[in-house]
Amino acid sequence: MTLAAMWEARAVDGRGSELHAWAREFALPAVRGAAGLERVELFTAPGERVLLIALWAGEPQPVPEPPAGLLARPVHRWTFTRTDAG
Numbered sequence: 001m002t003l004a005a006m007w008e009a010r011a012v013d014g015r016g017s018e019l020h021a022w023a024r025e026f027a028l029p030a031v032r033g034a035a036g037l038e039r040v041e042l043f044t045a046p047g048e049r050v051l052l053i054a055l056w057a058g059e060p061q062p063v064p065e066p067p068a069g070l071l072a073r074p075v076h077r078w079t080f081t082r083t084d085a086g
Contacts, residue, residue: 038057
């Protein structure tokens, strides 16, 4: 069974690039090399948002919390179970 763990954070206005840099330096290494990781990708989106999507064979590893001063609101997290592969 494959699980997709989505982690999405919104930066304070003007600090999206700092949040993205934090995610590259801390969030990605926290999950890379973890048992069960199949794939991980990092995205940015309008509105100072950063999204990390990781596919896991088994229980996902948690992504650390960014510094509170970078965040416009609490981090959102969702886990989905793959039903079909295409």
